[in-house]
Amino acid sequence: MEDLQLNGPHPALSRSITAEDPRYSELVDALFERNQKLLEENRLLAEMDEHRISLIACVSHELRTPLSYVMGYGSILQEGVMGELNPKQQNCLRKMMEGSEQLLRIISDLLVFSKMDAGKFALQLAPTNLAPLLDEVVRQMAPTFESNELTLELRLTVPLPEIQADADRLRQVLYNLLENASKFTPKGGRVTLSCRLAERGIRLEVVDNGIGIAPEHLDRIFERFYQIPGGDARQKKGSGLGLAITRDIIEGHGGAIKVVSSPEQGTAFKIFLPLPQ
Numbered sequence: 001m002e003d004l005q006l007n008g009p010h011p012a013l014s015r016s017i018t019a020e021d022p023r024y025s026e027l028v029d030a031l032f033e034r035n036q037k038l039l040e041e042n043r044l045l046a047e048m049d050e051h052r053i054s055l056i057a058c059v060s061h062e063l064r065t066p067l068s069y070v071m072g073y074g075s076i077l078q079e080g081v082m083g084e085l086n087p088k089q090q091n092c093l094r095k096m097m098e099g100s101e102q103l104l105r106i107i108s109d110l111l112v113f114s115k116m117d118a119g120k121f122a123l124q125l126a127p128t129n130l131a132p133l134l135d136e137v138v139r140q141m142a143p144t145f146e147s148n149e150l151t152l153e154l155r156l157t158v159p160l161p162e163i164q165a166d167a168d169r170l171r172q173v174l175y176n177l178l179e180n181a182s183k184f185t186p187k188g189g190r191v192t193l194s195c196r197l198a199e200r201g202i203r204l205e206v207v208d209n210g211i212g213i214a215p216e217h218l219d220r221i222f223e224r225f226y227q228i229p230g231g232d233a234r235q236k237k238g239s240g241l242g243l244a245i246t247r248d249i250i251e252g253h254g255g256a257i258k259v260v261s262s263p264e265q266g267t268a269f270k271i272f273l274p275l276p277q
């Protein structure tokens with residue numbers, strides 16, 4: 001007679017029994033019941049996940065409208081339309097606007113994340129010229145770097161061929177990486193964004209000389225919501241979603257991203273984007 005070898009945490013299930021054993025049907029029933037329970041738990045988890053994702057989508061969408069008021073009126077004040085601001089007021093307002101921009105990026109991370117999870121995320125690929133896109137990103141990020149007393153350098157090896165890309169999503173990747181570099185590099189540090197044509201594609205790199213990442217965290221930083229625990233230098237706000245989204249976007253382009261880092265020395269994120277076939 002065929003033996004049933006049932007392994008598992010339940011002590012009664014860890015022995016070898018035969019079909020003639022009077023406890024056979026009891027054990028089969030127990031297994032069946034356990035299986036049903038697991039299936040039910042899985043269904044509940046999937047349902048919760050769906051609720052969580054639609055809640056994230058809804059909340060982040062709703063947050064954008066009030067935030068656009070804050071930023072809109074903030075820039076009216078900045079332009080001096082309501083009267084000249086003294087330097088201290090300008091400084092306060094600059095910090096408020098930077099905070100709002102950061103919030104906007106977090107919201108947009110959350111929106112993309114909820115769309116990706118709901119399977120609604122599709123890249124809009126079109127011929128894209130990287131040089132002006134990189135220029136624009138660097139110009140946008142310049143105030144953040146200035147206020148953190150960091151140097152941001154753009155190194156372009158031209159000419160660069162056009163690639164098939166979703167320009168908005170690529171901008172988001174670069175904002176994420178540059179924002180991370182600015183958050184995790186102490187004052188006086190240096191960040192370089194470089195782009196060159198390699199053998200089979202484009203190589204993009206964001207290199208900083210900041211606090212770096214210990215080897216045990218290197219694999220985990222691309223996980224959703226993962227943020228390295230730590231002291232003051234790590235007490236920076238974020239969603240922990242940036243790198244997860246970044247990797248999804250790059251891989252969606254048929255590319256790859258990797259990180260090289262050592263604590264106290266700095267970090268390099270290296271991206272490969274393929275050229276059109």
Ligand SMILES: Nc1ncnc2c1ncn2[C@@H]1O[C@H](COP(=O)(O)OP(=O)(O)O)[C@@H](O)[C@H]1O
Pocket residue numbers: 176180181184208210211212213221226227228229234237238239240241242243244267
């Ligand atoms: N350039 C970097 N230098 C040091 N640590 C970094 C760097 N970039 C990312 N990290 C670490 O990886 C974590 C995950 O990054 P990310 O997914 O962008 O989330 P967030 O920026 O919202 O915290 C960060 O919280 C940080 O601990």
Ligand SMILES: [Mg+2]
Pocket residue numbers: 176179180238240242243
């Ligand atoms: Mg980030």
